[in-house]
Amino acid sequence: MFNAWLQIFQRDLLIAFRRRSEIIHPLIFFVMVISFFPLAIGDDKVLLQKIAPAILWVTALLATMLSLDNLFRSDFEDGSLEQMTLLKTPLSFLVTAKVAAHWFITGLPLILITPLLAVLLYLPSESISMLLLTLLLGTPTLSLIGAVGIALTVGLRQGGVILSLLILPLYIPVLIFATLAMQNVEQGFSAEAQIAMMMAILVLAITLSPFAIAAALKVSLN
């Protein structure tokens, strides 16, 4: 059971490293959109610093959503997803391997590149560690919730727009708690409550969303 999990995980990572563009494209999108904000607002240090958490988080949300397209697409098209449903190991367990691999490929690089972008938006260095913590707790949740959406739309031709309609409302709590935590830190308060909530949401997402993902994939494979 764990062997199958590990094999899927390794296979997905391997495929991603062979096709590095899939890792890089969402990152380029992330960097590009963030660099557009100073261009549109003007080089206003105070304003940029104030809205930096919002810019970074909203863009991270969109980048994660765009990267989801690769999650099940190729497995769906070449039939390996169908094979996976036939395994003795439950599909709800196996999909977590795919989501984990997806997070390693897209979520982690995004977190690694964020300090650089935070500097571009004049975010003070004390806030950067909190930003990284919120991203570390938030992006796995985004991947898990997004996987439900992509599992529902993987068979559709114009899935992209529909996907955003499905999952963006579900991303709101993560967005709210992450940006609240950053605001609290900037004003010198503790962000423990928000961090605890983000952890709780992550735990809930890890426990419940695999079942929704598996059920949705079975509907899409129908």
Next chain:
Amino acid sequence: MDIFASISRLYHQLASPPYFYRISGLWLPYIMGIFVVLLIYGLYSGLILAPTDYEQGEAYRIIFVHVPAAWMSMFVYMVMAVTGAIALIWRLKLAEIVMISCAPIGASFTFLALVTGSIWGKPMWNTWWVWDARLTSELLLLFLYFGVMALYNAIEDRRTAARAVAILAIVGVVNIPIIHYSVEWWNTLHQGPTVTKFDKPSIHLSMLIPLLVMAVAFKLFFIGSLFMRVRNELLAREQKSKWVTALLESK
């Protein structure tokens, strides 16, 4: 045990399309009739009989539409999720149709709640829109409804679409409390609940009664319009079946 047996029999009978079509056709005039009576009474007692509010003046009277609409917006989503679960577990075609027929009605109630809230907000808060917690969660609820309808329309096979929507509705229901409380925490300006405090409601009885009458009227309207949509969809889907052709020939 007899009661359980008869409830279970009713449940199974209702799940059969021709039976549901017949029964709902019999009920529909009564539901809509009672709805109209309650609506007229509720509007009359709400807009004319109920006293003016000492703080909000006449403008508060919009609650007789706003609050029932807001209640219904959440209630309809719950109905959608429950029928979605039934559709997923027992694969009942009727449950699928009921679920998907809920979506446009629920979205309309949500829209109505948002519009009336905005109209109420203008004299009260002196602005059409505030990023207040309840308004925002209502707006997000509207987005969830849009997602449901978009997904249903995107999948061609109706039964596959219904099952996908059922999963989405259930995921949405798990998320609604989280979204609601996160938004609540984020910002709140909306007045606290005045009706749900059952021990000592802070709303006067002369306002509470029309409000509850309107709430019942809205519920009946929901059931009535749901029946109409379901009947319509049943006829469209089963147009080749015997009972529909028999129905058409008898007319």
